[in-house]
Amino acid sequence: xxxxxxLFLLSIxxxxxxxxxxxxxxxxxxxxxxFKVRHLLSNVNGTFDEFxxxxxxxxxxxxxxxxxxxxxxxSLNTKVKERDKHLRxxxxxxxxxxxxxxxxxxxxxxxxETTATMEGLLSLHGIEKPVTLDVQIHGVGxxxxxxxxxxxxxxxxxxxxxxxxxxxxxxxTGGVLVGxxxxxxxxxxxxxxxxxxxxxxxxxAPPPVDESALVVATHDAAPKASPSAAAPAPGKK
Numbered sequence: 001x002x003x004x005x006x007l008f009l010l011s012i013x014x015x016x017x018x019x020x021x022x023x024x025x026x027x028x029x030x031x032x033x034x035f036k037v038r039h040l041l042s043n044v045n046g047t048f049d050e051f052x053x054x055x056x057x058x059x060x061x062x063x064x065x066x067x068x069x070x071x072x073x074x075s076l077n078t079k080v081k082e083r084d085k086h087l088r089x090x091x092x093x094x095x096x097x098x099x100x101x102x103x104x105x106x107x108x109x110x111x112x113e114t115t116a117t118m119e120g121l122l123s124l125h126g127i128e129k130p131v132t133l134d135v136q137i138h139g140v141g142x143x144x145x146x147x148x149x150x151x152x153x154x155x156x157x158x159x160x161x162x163x164x165x166x167x168x169x170x171x172x173t174g175g176v177l178v179g180x181x182x183x184x185x186x187x188x189x190x191x192x193x194x195x196x197x198x199x200x201x202x203x204x205a206p207p208p209v210d211e212s213a214l215v216v217a218t219h220d221a222a223p224k225a226s227p228s229a230a231a232p233a234p235g236k237k
Contacts, residue, residue: 021056021064024150024190028052032187033071037160038179040171044083048101050075055190057150059140062108062116071101091167098126106130113137118154124163131156133186148192156184 033048053069073095076087088095102123110117118133138151159180160166169177 021058021061021066022148022150022192024055024057025193026051026053026055026069027149027189027191030189032185034185034187036183036185037181040177044078046076046078046087048072048075049077053103054193055150055152055188057140062111065105065108065116065118067103067105067118067120069103071103073099073101092165093125098124103131122158122163124158125165127163129158129162131158150190150192152186152188152190154186154188158182158184 028051031051033051034045035047036043036045038044048071050072051069053067056064056066058064073093074088076084076093076095078084078087087093090097100123103120105118105120107119108116109119114137116135116137118135120131120133121128122131133154133156136153138153140148140150142148160182161180167178171177
């Protein structure tokens with residue numbers, strides 16, 4: 001009885017613990033923040049080269065998954081110096097006034113073994129809007145040096161005008177110079193930094209089990225024989 005009571009208390013403690021997930025930091029040397037937008041009759045591809053972020057991830061436990069990232073707007077790079085200068089100006093990203101873009105996840109939906117949908121908030125050009133990322137899960141493994149890695153690809157599409165990026169130029173033949181839709185692709189390789197991190201604050205440790213009290217409680221709870229039941233029946237020895 002004493003052992004049963006101790007196990008019961010322990011099970012209550014375990015059930016009230018947080019769900020835990022490993023924490024990964026984005027490896028900039030093996031990750032990319034890319035975008036694509038229509039320019040005239042073709043597409044222009046670019047990247048943001050300075051960024052950082054963290055991911056909480058435990059395979060098969062989407063309730064633990066979280067992601068947040070910060071991108072330096074001035075690190076924009078389309079490999080054309082004059083175009084990049086224009087994109088950094090007040091006509092577009094206005095990097096002096098809005099130096100960073102940020103993303104913070106809010107929930108995971110539509111989960112499968114290799115894909116997921118991540119919803120979150122994107123802050124760009126001083127405006128915050130909800131966005132949805134389609135995520136490919138590449139898995140977790142170790143590199144040749146024993147470092148634990150996780151890999152993901154995430155894509156989304158936003159309308160730049162939703163974030164106040166309104167500049168354009170009309171064309172003589174009709175239409176405009178720059179498209180409104182921006183396709184974003186994130187190639188992420190991340191390094192595990194901690195064995196586990198609580199997704200929510202952990203419950204307080206249970207009080208120590210007073211085994212002597214359990215013994216007393218068990219003894220007091222046991223049924224006691226009545227005096228009449230204990231006495232021998234008349235005529236019998």
